Structures are given as structure tokens and as C-alpha cells.
Amino acid sequence: MREQRFQIVVLPDAEAVADSATRRTVEVARKAIAERGRCVIALSGGSTPRALYQRLAEPPTRDEIEWSRIHLFWGDERAVPPDHPESNYRMAREAMLDRLPIPPGNVHRVLAELGPEEAAERYEADLRQVFGVRAGEVPEFDLILLGIGADGHTASLFPHTAALAVRDRLVVANAVPQLGTTRITLTAPVLQAARWVLVLATGPDKAEAVARAIEGTEDVDETPAQLLRHARGQVTWLLDGAAAGRLASAR
Numbered sequence: 705m706r707e708q709r710f711q712i713v714v715l716p717d718a719e720a721v722a723d724s725a726t727r728r729t730v731e732v733a734r735k736a737i738a739e740r741g742r743c744v745i746a747l748s749g750g751s752t753p754r755a756l757y758q759r760l761a762e763p764p765t766r767d768e769i770e771w772s773r774i775h776l777f778w779g780d781e782r783a784v785p786p787d788h789p790e791s792n793y794r795m796a797r798e799a800m801l802d803r804l805p806i807p808p809g810n811v812h813r814v815l816a817e818l819g820p821e822e823a824a825e826r827y828e829a830d831l832r833q834v835f836g837v838r839a840g841e842v843p844e845f846d847l848i849l850l851g852i853g854a855d856g857h858t859a860s861l862f863p864h865t866a867a868l869a870v871r872d873r874l875v876v877a878n879a880v881p882q883l884g885t886t887r888i889t890l891t892a893p894v895l896q897a898a899r900w901v902l903v904l905a906t907g908p909d910k911a912e913a914v915a916r917a918i919e920g921t922e923d924v925d926e927t928p929a930q931l932l933r934h935a936r937g938q939v940t941w942l943l944d945g946a947a948a949g950r951l952a953s954a955r
């Protein structure tokens with residue numbers, strides 16, 4: 705039984721958030737490898753984590769992690785090919801993967817070019833194989849990196865979308881009518897089962913969503929990031945001053 709721990713860290717700016725996220729990721733990776741022989745991470749999409757990924761690939765930080773013992777997944781993916789400008793995989797590849805000594809077999813991207821439904825099924829099968837979990841069991845990531853949208857979404861769990869209610873799948877194709885698209889996303893039980901969740905948010909446009917996610921009246925359908933209140937492991941929100949600007953507890 706793991707103890708749930710919740711932490712809000714407010715830093716001066718986006719650079720400080722990226723620096724802190726880098727140190728914390730290195731620490732988690734080293735600890736997981738020391739204790740369990742490997743570290744399985746779900747990367748976040750969007751733009752905020754780019755600075756973290758770039759730092760992880762820069763020496764001397766890059767050499768502090770035994771990359772052959774790291775497995776990388778993604779929390780969500782756009783329904784686009786891997787070389788598309790909107791691909792979360794492409795962003796991570798350009799920011800860090802091309803410069804890391806990580807075995808290609810340890811990089812578990814969403815095969816979004818197959819179409820959302822098939823990609824979700826294949827990705828769930830990949831997850832089950834790497835974690836060795838059977839039907840009804842949920843994998844425990846060592847670290848899940850997440851962001852939050854101005855609308856309160858996290859991963860690709862958007863407000864008022866069907867994936868929010870899914871409890872019997874690890875990955876689903878989630879129709880997002882407000883964007884006119886479908887995304888592939890880890891489901892809430894997977895996010896909630898992680899040993900550690902690190903949420904990065906910077907900039908004033910995130911302030912209201914951050915406040916709703918952390919302090920607002922609970923309505924997960926309206927603010928999906930609130931599902932992290934029910935996480936089983938450590939949840940750390942790393943915020944810059946602007947993103948924390950509407951938090952009463954950070955004043």
C-alpha cells in the first residue's frame with residue numbers, strides 16, 4: 705500500500721520549472737533503477753515539457769541516467785503520423801531522443817498512423833507486455849509527466865469526453881468534439897496508479913485551470929486534471945508564478 709502525497713512547488717519562471725523537473729526526473733530514474741532495475745516513464749505531450757526534454761539530453765545530465773534501463777511511453781498522442789508537426793513523439797524525438805543512448809526497443813510510441821482505434825489497442829497491448837499485467841490489472845508507471853490545458857484537460861482527457869468515464873481500458877481513442885479530432889490517451893486508472901506524477905504548468909493562461917484543478921469544487925467532467933486528486937502515489941505540481949497566480953494556497 706503506497707502513501708498518497710501531494711506537493712505544490714512554485715518557482716519564479718519557466719526556466720526554473722524546467723530545471724527543477726530535470727533534477728526530479730533524474731532522481732526518480734536513478735531511484736527506480738536502483739530499486740527495481742528499470743524506470744518506466746510516460747512522457748507528456750504539448751509544448752511545456754520541451755525544455756525538460758532538451759535538458760535531459762544535455763551532458764552532464766544525460767550521463768547521470770542509465771538510458772538502457774529506461775522505457776519511454778507517452779501519456780497521449782495526436783492522430784497524426786510520427787513526422788507530423790503536431791506529433792508528441794516527434795517533439796520528444798527532436799528535443800531529446802535523437803541525442804540519447806536509449807535502445808530503440810525501449811521507446812514505445814503510439815502508432816497513431818494506424819488510426820486512433822487500432823493505435824490505442826496496439827499501445828495497450830505494448831503496455832501490458834512491458835509491465836506484464838493481465839486483464840483487470842493496471843500498470844504502475846515509475847513516473848508520469850503531465851501538463852494541463854487552459855480548459856483543464858490533462859493527457860488527452862478533455863472536459864466532457866467519453867474517455868473520462870473509462871475504467872476497464874488502459875488506453876482509448878478519445879473523440880474530442882471541441883477540437884474536431886480524436887486523440888489516443890492513457891485512461892484515468894493508469895494516471896492514478898503511477899508511483900509519481902509530475903505536472904508542469906507555466907504561464908498566465910494556465911492559472912485558472914490550475915486553481916480549479918487543485919482547489920476548485922470537484923467536477924472531473926469539467927476539469928479532468930482533478931482526477932489527480934485520487935492518485936495513489938506522489939503528485940507534484942511544478943508551477944511558475946504566473947500559473948500559480950490564482951491559487952489561494954500559494955499566496
Ligand SMILES: O=C1O[C@H](COP(=O)(O)O)[C@@H](O)[C@H](O)[C@H]1O
Nearest residue numbers: 748749750751752850851852859
Ligand atoms: O498532459 C498534457 O498536457 C498538455 C497541455 O499542453 P501544453 O502544450 O499546454 O503544455 C496536453 O495537450 C498534452 O498533450 C498532454 O500530454
